[in-house]
Amino acid sequence: MAVPPPEHPEFLWRNPEPKSSYDVVIVGGGGHGLTTAYYLAAHHGITNVAVVERGWLAGGNMARNTAIIRSNYLWDESAAIYEQSLKLWEQLPEELDYDFLFSQRGVLNLAHTLGDVRESRRRVEANRLNGVDAEWLTPEEVEEVCPIINTGDDIRYPIMGATYQPRAGIAKHDHVAWALARRCDELGVDLIQNCEVTGFVKDGERVVGVETTQGRIHAGKVGLAAAGHSSQVAEMAGVQLPIQSHPLQALVSELFEPVHPTVVMSNHVHVYVSQAHKGELVLGAGIDQYVGYGQRGGFHVIEDQMAAAVELFPMFGRAHVLRTWGGVVDTTLDASPIISKTPVDQLYVNCGWGTGGFKGTPASGMTFAHTIAHDEPHPLNVPFSLERFETGFLIDEHGAAGVAH
Amino acid sequence: MMLIPCPHCGPRNETEFAYGGQAHVSYPEDPHALDDAAWARHLFYRENPKGLFAERWVHSAGCRRWFNAVRNTITYEVQSVEPIGPRPPGGRPAESTTSEGGHA
Ligand SMILES: Cc1cc2nc3c(=O)[nH]c(=O)nc-3n(C[C@H](O)[C@H](O)[C@H](O)COP(=O)(O)OP(=O)(O)OC[C@H]3O[C@@H](n4cnc5c(N)ncnc54)[C@H](O)[C@@H]3O)c2cc1C
Ligand SMILES: [Zn+2]
Numbered sequence: 117m118a119v120p121p122p123e124h125p126e127f128l129w130r131n132p133e134p135k136s137s138y139d140v141v142i143v144g145g146g147g148h149g150l151t152t153a154y155y156l157a158a159h160h161g162i163t164n165v166a167v168v169e170r171g172w173l174a175g176g177n178m179a180r181n182t183a184i185i186r187s188n189y190l191w192d193e194s195a196a197i198y199e200q201s202l203k204l205w206e207q208l209p210e211e212l213d214y215d216f217l218f219s220q221r222g223v224l225n226l227a228h229t230l231g232d233v234r235e236s237r238r239r240v241e242a243n244r245l246n247g248v249d250a251e252w253l254t255p256e257e258v259e260e261v262c263p264i265i266n267t268g269d270d271i272r273y274p275i276m277g278a279t280y281q282p283r284a285g286i287a288k289h290d291h292v293a294w295a296l297a298r299r300c301d302e303l304g305v306d307l308i309q310n311c312e313v314t315g316f317v318k319d320g321e322r323v324v325g326v327e328t329t330q331g332r333i334h335a336g337k338v339g340l341a342a343a344g345h346s347s348q349v350a351e352m353a354g355v356q357l358p359i360q361s362h363p364l365q366a367l368v369s370e371l372f373e374p375v376h377p378t379v380v381m382s383n384h385v386h387v388y389v390s391q392a393h394k395g396e397l398v399l400g401a402g403i404d405q406y407v408g409y410g411q412r413g414g415f416h417v418i419e420d421q422m423a424a425a426v427e428l429f430p431m432f433g434r435a436h437v438l439r440t441w442g443g444v445v446d447t448t449l450d451a452s453p454i455i456s457k458t459p460v461d462q463l464y465v466n467c468g469w470g471t472g473g474f475k476g477t478p479a480s481g482m483t484f485a486h487t488i489a490h491d492e493p494h495p496l497n498v499p500f501s502l503e504r505f506e507t508g509f510l511i512d513e514h515g516a517a518g519v520a521h
Numbered sequence: 522m523m524l525i526p527c528p529h530c531g532p533r534n535e536t537e538f539a540y541g542g543q544a545h546v547s548y549p550e551d552p553h554a555l556d557d558a559a560w561a562r563h564l565f566y567r568e569n570p571k572g573l574f575a576e577r578w579v580h581s582a583g584c585r586r587w588f589n590a591v592r593n594t595i596t597y598e599v600q601s602v603e604p605i606g607p608r609p610p611g612g613r614p615a616e617s618t619t620s621e622g623g624h625a
Contacts, residue, residue, distance in 0.1 A: 347569040358565040360542070361594075405540040407594050409571045414522045416536050449565050506561040 128294050129301035134308050137334035138166045140488060141326055142341055143313045143349055145169025146178040147289070147474065148466055149341035150296040150307075151481020152488070157303035159482075160489040165305045166335075168328055170312040170345075174293035177343050177473070180443040182366050182400045184379055184390065185475040186223045186284035188243050188250050193499040193511050194452060195246035197479050200496055202283060204478030214295035216288050217393050221378050223284035224258060224265075226428075228273035228384040235515055236279045243281075251280045262378050264429055271427050273385050286379060286390050286398075289474060316353040322461035323353060337462045339488050341480075344409065344444025346467035355458045357467060358505050359446045362403040363413035364471055367421075367440040369432075371395035380428070383515075387424035389432075397435060399425055403445060403471060412442045445470045450510040455484050455497040464488050465502070527580045528588045528602045541577030543567045544589045571595060577605075 140156060142149045145167045156162040169175075185205055187198035209215055227236045236252065243250035255267040258278045267275050297307055308330065317325035317332065325334040342349045344361045372395050381388035386401050401421035404413035418440055426433050448454065448468040453476065455466045466484040469476055479496065486494035493501065504510055523535040549555050549563055568574065574594050579587045590602045 345571070348571055356566055357569075358561075358567075360567060360569050361571075406592070406597075407542075407569060407574060407576070408597060409595050410597055414535055416522050505565045506557045508557075 128298040129307050132306045132308065134166060134168070134306065134311065134328070134330050134333050136332075137325070138306070139164040139336045140339060141165075141333055141335035141337075142167045142339045143326065144176070144341040144343065144345075145173040145307060145309065146176045146341065146343055147174070147293060147296070147477040148343070148469070148480045148484070149339075150174075150178075150293060150300060151477050152339055152341060152466065152484045153300045153305045153307075153481075154296050154303070155481045155485035156489060157300060157305050160485055162489060163304040165300075166308055166333065167300070167305060168308045168311040168313060168326070168333070170310075172309050173297055173307060174290060177443040177445065178293050178477075179290045180366070180441055181289055181474040182388070182390065182398050183286045183289045183392075183474055184223065184284070184381070184388065185218070185287060186281050186379075187248050187475070188223070188225070188239065188279060188281045188284070189248075189513055190239050190242055190515055191511050191513065192242075192246060194513050195243060195248050197483070197496045197500070198476060199246065199248050200482070201476050201479035204482065205287065205475075206283075208292075208295070208478060212295040212299050214291065214298065216291035216295050218285065218287040219393070220283050220285040221390075222261065222280060222282045223379040223381060224253070224262060224278040224280055226258070226278045226380065226382040226384070227276045228382065229276070232384055233276050236277065239515065240279050243279075249281055249283050251282075253278045253280050262376070262380060264375055264431055265380060266428055266430055273427075275428075284379060286392070288393065292477070313349060314352070316463075318353070318460070321459075323463040335462075337464065337488055339464045339466065339484060341466045341484070343467065343469070343473070344446050346446050346465065350458070350465060350467075353458075353460055353463055355460055355463065355465070357454070357465065357502075358448055359454075359468055360407055361409060361444050361446055362406070363408040363410060363442045364400075364403045364445045365413045365417060365440060365442040366398065366400040367418060368392070368399070368438050369397040369435040370438050372397065372435070375431070376429075382424065382428065385424035385428065387421040387428070389425055389429065396438065397432065403447065409444050410442070411444055447471070450504075451513040452511040453480070453500055454502055455480065455487060455493070456501040456503075457487065457491070457493070458502065462491075523597055523599065525578060525590070525599055526602050527583060527586075528604045529584045529586055530580060533580065533583055537580060537582040538578045539581045541579060541587065544575040544577045573600065 315327035376391035447470040483497040
């Protein structure tokens with residue numbers, strides 16, 4: 117902690133004019149669009165690729181999230197894809213030759229009720245069967261991992277224990293985007309900013325290009341990675357998605373000396389806290405309840421999460437809120453993502469990561485690139501198809517994804 | 522924090538309300554006639570507009586009654602509210618009753 121972030125050169129990528137046609141056009145220049153382009157170019161040899169972004173690269177959720185990375189999800193399908201993602205995080209700094217401060221400082225998911233305890237212990241066992249590092253900690257053990265947390269029983273919801281995933285952690289999200297953008301650019305991918313997709317060009321049931329604010333771009337295949345705006349974009353292609361977009365907020369305090377050694381999350385009192393490398397406390401909570409695209413939410417949500425944080429960490433009582441902000445997150449009813457072919461040929465969709473897609477960025481790109489390159493899913497994203505809403509094979513991760521993260 | 526005009530109680534803080542999502546999603550008239558795709562539509566697919574949205578709210582810490590609202594999902598401004606009823610508020614959001622009109 118408190119290590120200065122690495123210096124970076126003035127320009128990490130070109131800003132090319134769009135060509136008239138590409139083999140693949142990716143819509144959305146957040147983390148998922150960028151990793152998809154990276155894996156297409158680096159692992160599938162498809163380098164005639166454009167990423168078109170309405171605003172600036174990583175101006176959406178990619179640089180708004182609280183950067184928590186973990187893989188302790190309940191169901192086999194989720195554990196498989198999130199654990200693959202964690203393994204990719206472990207190798208990406210070297211692969212991209214960029215130190216984006218991936219710090220495996222562990223995550224504690226607190227239990228405050230008997231129900232929490234049962235659910236958490238079950239999740240630990242499920243995680244272990246899936247090769248995910250997970251332990252159940254008593255309150256005393258919680259205190260050893262995180263001495264500043266209040267494990268006393270004089271609070272409204274005393275800590276009854278926690279799950280612990282030592283390999284979890286955080287990374288510097290904007291640097292992750294830059295690392296990916298630089299490498300994509302080196303591999304020949306065109307990153308085109310200020311280029312909003314406004315429509316699709318179709319030939320019968322097949323998509324053959326996109327209309328953009330910088331003109332028509334022909335495309336062999338089109339991959340959507342538009343996060344909170346996935347419904348709007350897909351609808352222009354005639355595809356409906358089972359997505360509801362909600363505001364999700366976060367906040368940071370002023371800078372402090374390193375005091376908080378890990379990441380702490382609590383579904384029950386609804387807050388999560390880590391301390392960034394620079395020293396600010398990073399706090400988040402749940403979504404605002406309504407559909408919203410305003411990139412802002414209600415202050416009462418922030419008040420509630422602060423109250424919870426101060427009860428868990430009495431020493432934060434005199435910290436100040438420096439900044440709050442919001443993003444637009446694309447939630448599904450089973451709290452699991454969609455990485456899938458669509459009813460339109462050569463049109464693919466990657467969305468529904470909701471409150472927790474930063475951790476999934478590498479595996480999202482890897483599996484989506486595979487789906488696009490081969491016109492069929494990678495084994496890891498077979499369960500995450502659009503069809504699951506028809507077959508009923510939902511992957512309900514509300515427990516593991518309960519607090520937004 | 523939004524100020525939501527309950528049609529029965531008048532303007533109250535958002536914290537008194539719970540959200541009910543898209544308004545006027547009715548149970549299929551003949552459930553047996555639906556195939557899997559149609560059930561998926563009914564259960565999992567909801568409108569997600571950027572702009573005006575006809576939606577349901579319940580004044581859970583007040584009169585505890587459900588009502589319909591038309592709200593702008595970008596500005597979060599509530600354009601109109603009306604008591605629950607057969608008329609789809611989303612039909613023509615721009616022309617539905619204003620919040621004052623809905624206070625009856
Ligand atoms: C406050 C907050 C905290 C979070 N905390 C965590 C966390 O701790 N851990 C975690 O794992 N996840 C977290 N998340 C979730 C995570 O940030 C998202 O799931 C993930 O970033 C989504 O993928 P993305 O990076 O590609 O999205 P984005 O960065 O949002 O990328 C989508 C891009 O598509 C662009 N776009 C939209 N429409 C168009 C169009 N018509 N044409 C062209 N471009 C378009 C947008 O401008 C945007 O840049 C958090 C999210 C928020 C908001
Ligand atoms: Zn009322």
